[in-house]
Amino acid sequence: MSKMIEKKKIKGLLKEAVKQWHTYVPQKHIGGDVLIAPLPEEAKELEAALDNISLADDDLVISPKDIFFPQLETMFKFKKGEIAETVESSPKLLFGIKSCDLKGILFADEFFKRDFEDAYYLSRANERLIVVIGCINPPRPGACFCTSAKTGPFAEKGFDLQLVDNGESYFVETGSEKGEEFVAKYSGFFQDESGDAEKAVNSIKAKAEKAVELKIEFQKALDLMANDDFIPEEKYKRIGERCVYCGACVYTCPTCTCFNVFDNAKGDEGTRVRIWDACIFEGYTREASGHNPRNQKWLMACRRYEHKLKYDKAKTNMSGCVGCGRCLASCPVDIGMSKFVQEITEDKKIM
Amino acid sequence: MCTCNKKNEYIPYPAKIESVKKESFDTKTFRVRFTDKNLAESFQYKQGQFMEVSILGVGEAPISITSSPSRKGFLEFNIRATGKVTDAIHALKKGDALYLRGPYGNSFPLEELKGKNLYFIAGGIGLAPLRSLINMVMDNRDDFKHVKILYGAKTPADMCFADELEVWKKIPDTEVWLTVDKPCDAWGCSIGVVTELWKETDVHPENAVAIVCGPAIMIKFVTLALKKSGFAGKDIIMTLERYMKCGIGKCGHCNIAGKFVCTDGPVFSYEQVKAFPEKEHVI
Ligand SMILES: Cc1cc2nc3c(=O)[nH]c(=O)nc-3n(C[C@H](O)[C@H](O)[C@H](O)COP(=O)(O)OP(=O)(O)OC[C@H]3O[C@@H](n4cnc5c(N)ncnc54)[C@H](O)[C@@H]3O)c2cc1C
Numbered sequence: 001m002s003k004m005i006e007k008k009k010i011k012g013l014l015k016e017a018v019k020q021w022h023t024y025v026p027q028k029h030i031g032g033d034v035l036i037a038p039l040p041e042e043a044k045e046l047e048a049a050l051d052n053i054s055l056a057d058d059d060l061v062i063s064p065k066d067i068f069f070p071q072l073e074t075m076f077k078f079k080k081g082e083i084a085e086t087v088e089s090s091p092k093l094l095f096g097i098k099s100c101d102l103k104g105i106l107f108a109d110e111f112f113k114r115d116f117e118d119a120y121y122l123s124r125a126n127e128r129l130i131v132v133i134g135c136i137n138p139p140r141p142g143a144c145f146c147t148s149a150k151t152g153p154f155a156e157k158g159f160d161l162q163l164v165d166n167g168e169s170y171f172v173e174t175g176s177e178k179g180e181e182f183v184a185k186y187s188g189f190f191q192d193e194s195g196d197a198e199k200a201v202n203s204i205k206a207k208a209e210k211a212v213e214l215k216i217e218f219q220k221a222l223d224l225m226a227n228d229d230f231i232p233e234e235k236y237k238r239i240g241e242r243c244v245y246c247g248a249c250v251y252t253c254p255t256c257t258c259f260n261v262f263d264n265a266k267g268d269e270g271t272r273v274r275i276w277d278a279c280i281f282e283g284y285t286r287e288a289s290g291h292n293p294r295n296q297k298w299l300m301a302c303r304r305y306e307h308k309l310k311y312d313k314a315k316t317n318m319s320g321c322v323g324c325g326r327c328l329a330s331c332p333v334d335i336g337m338s339k340f341v342q343e344i345t346e347d348k349k350i351m
Numbered sequence: 352m353c354t355c356n357k358k359n360e361y362i363p364y365p366a367k368i369e370s371v372k373k374e375s376f377d378t379k380t381f382r383v384r385f386t387d388k389n390l391a392e393s394f395q396y397k398q399g400q401f402m403e404v405s406i407l408g409v410g411e412a413p414i415s416i417t418s419s420p421s422r423k424g425f426l427e428f429n430i431r432a433t434g435k436v437t438d439a440i441h442a443l444k445k446g447d448a449l450y451l452r453g454p455y456g457n458s459f460p461l462e463e464l465k466g467k468n469l470y471f472i473a474g475g476i477g478l479a480p481l482r483s484l485i486n487m488v489m490d491n492r493d494d495f496k497h498v499k500i501l502y503g504a505k506t507p508a509d510m511c512f513a514d515e516l517e518v519w520k521k522i523p524d525t526e527v528w529l530t531v532d533k534p535c536d537a538w539g540c541s542i543g544v545v546t547e548l549w550k551e552t553d554v555h556p557e558n559a560v561a562i563v564c565g566p567a568i569m570i571k572f573v574t575l576a577l578k579k580s581g582f583a584g585k586d587i588i589m590t591l592e593r594y595m596k597c598g599i600g601k602c603g604h605c606n607i608a609g610k611f612v613c614t615d616g617p618v619f620s621y622e623q624v625k626a627f628p629e630k631e632h633v634i
């Protein structure tokens with residue numbers, strides 16, 4: 001490690017980057033939520049947007065998955081029987097995402113590449129640069145459990161650059177050649193660091209780890225779930241009875257990738273689109289005949305936990321949950337992955 | 352445009368309906384051919400696979416290929432009108448366009464069936480996916496031993512492929528047994544659910560494989576009957592149905608246990624199904 005960047009130079013860097021990349025940065029929106037959104041290119045709008053960027057440890061309510069897997073996406077257009085593919089592909093800079101969300105993206109990458117390739121996702125994600133800013137304080141205090149899921153608060157690999165907050169400046173860690181090239185290209189914004197950076201970085205990271213208060217027995221939960229005979233039906237039922245099936249946990253989750261497909265048409269012209277779907281919805285498995293193999297609330301509720309903790313792990317050796325805590329933070333009735341883990345590891349009871 | 356030059360699996364290819372045949376009161380068989388001549392000729396599939404069939408502007412539905420890979424150039428789909436897409440397909444005529452992508456899913460294990468006695472047990476429209484395999488067997492008849500087709504439907508009017516049932520009957524070493532839940536006057540065959548046929552003909556596990564397709568409840572009772580007759584789990588083969596949207600392991604809808612019915616299935620042995628650590632209604 002050899003570089004750092006002063007915080008006051010970030011805006012200038014982003015202004016330059018916008019010329020080459022679609023640049024996604026966390027921005028404060030009306031109402032106060034911080035969402036990751038592209039910076040506009042037009043000078044005046046860009047200035048205004050840069051005034052609203054927020055690189056502190058804000059809660060990005062929606063995970064950045066929608067950059068590569070938008071909530072609603074056109075798959076193709078058609079007119080008089082002719083099909084025109086609508087695949088998006090542009091260079092994207094993700095500046096300031098969190099380490100758990102990086103894991104989420106890496107997980108989704110693997111999923112969309114596996115077996116049949118998903119042209120839409122892969123095309124959107126094809127050319128990208130990811131700059132992680134590690135969390136000094138958990139953005140969702142009491143819900144984040146990255147240290148238990150081993151996904152944060154700082155990333156170990158998979159990023160192009162990682163910034164380590166050191167007050168007035170960031171230490172810059174390079175994780176790939178692309179990251180190195182980026183620093184070289186915009187070298188005017190970066191400077192060599194002085195002093196014992198490694199020690200400083202380690203101490204910042206150690207402190208950040210301590211700041212994540214929620215600790216759960218995540219590995220124990222994965223081990224339990226790996227056992228086919230382990231079916232915590234009573235616990236699923238209790239969750240199923242409380243869940244109001246709003247879908248918030250699924251929509252905000254960085255690794256939930258299910259979608260539905262439908263056509264929009266006027267006359268012989270229209271589009272085929274896909275839209276996020278949620279396995280906890282009753283209609284998710286209801287067939288045309290009315291037959292629904294997952295016809296009870298608890299069966300709908302347990303799907304999500306099994307998919308992430310059991311089946312994803314079995315298939316990829318990666319847990320499908322990255323510990324971001326959004327499901328708990330967004331749930332109106334206070335259910336979430338961490339609560340489920342606490343339940344099955346008999347750490348705490350949900351009710 | 353996509354920088355990866357790989358094929359986009361979600362884009363369907365146009366095909367033309369060559370003929371429409373009414374099979375039962377709510378099902379029709381559509382014979383289609385890809386508009387692209389090269390594609391029509393080079394297209395390959397296996398018995399038991401399905402395709403995503405669509406009308407642009409209405410939507411897509413997964414439908415088994417009912418024609419046999421041994422009969423080339425065209426594809427056949429036997430479709431029951433039961434909802435948005437399938438109703439709209441039923442309104443189509445000869446010369447109209449359908450859009451197809453696939454083939455998807457695994458297939459019936461043809462090689463493993465060679466040299467075996469085969470029991471095809473179908474309920475209602477469940478004969479459609481089996482027909483692909485049945486005709487494959489009929490076109491390579493010497494590779495297989497005795498064949499029995501046990502077919503049940505609600506009423507005689509619900510029976511599909513009536514002409515073909517007659518054809519199969521006449522093929523040596525091939526038996527066709529029919530039953531209906533509710534007969535009408537002219538009905539000359541058995542009455543009752545398909546397992547009633549056990550009373551009329553031997554269902555024997557020796558050197559035999561049973562291939563089952565139909566509604567979940569029918570599969571369940573047939574499986575029970577087969578087990579009672581002595582069939583091992585691996586010798587009972589079935590196709591499962593699940594709500595599907597993508598057909599390629601991405602949309603998530605069809606998952607059972609850690610499997611996707613669209614890519615790991617739809618053909619499973621009872622042995623596999625039994626091992627699903629599932630609480631939901633599998634069959
Ligand atoms: C592997 C497989 C093979 C099939 N083969 C045949 C066949 O050969 N002939 C036939 O008539 N039917 C077959 N089906 C069932 C057929 O797919 C459904 O009847 C059809 O999707 C209903 O669509 P719809 O739009 O008319 O009904 P709607 O109720 O309007 O359904 C809307 C959408 O939901 C999904 N959907 C609803 N029901 C089902 C279902 N049972 N299975 C899968 N997706 C569903 C589809 O994407 C459908 O377009 C098969 C299903 C599967 C999974």
Ligand code: SF4
Binds near residue numbers: 256320322324338
């Ligand atoms: S399951 Fe919950 S904690 Fe895990 S990745 Fe999804 S939203 Fe985050």
Ligand code: SF4
Binds near residue numbers: 280
């Ligand atoms: S956020 Fe809570 S209430 Fe909403 S669907 Fe998820 S578990 Fe159910």
Ligand code: FES
Binds near residue numbers: 595604613
């Ligand atoms: S149909 Fe989409 S995953 Fe199987």
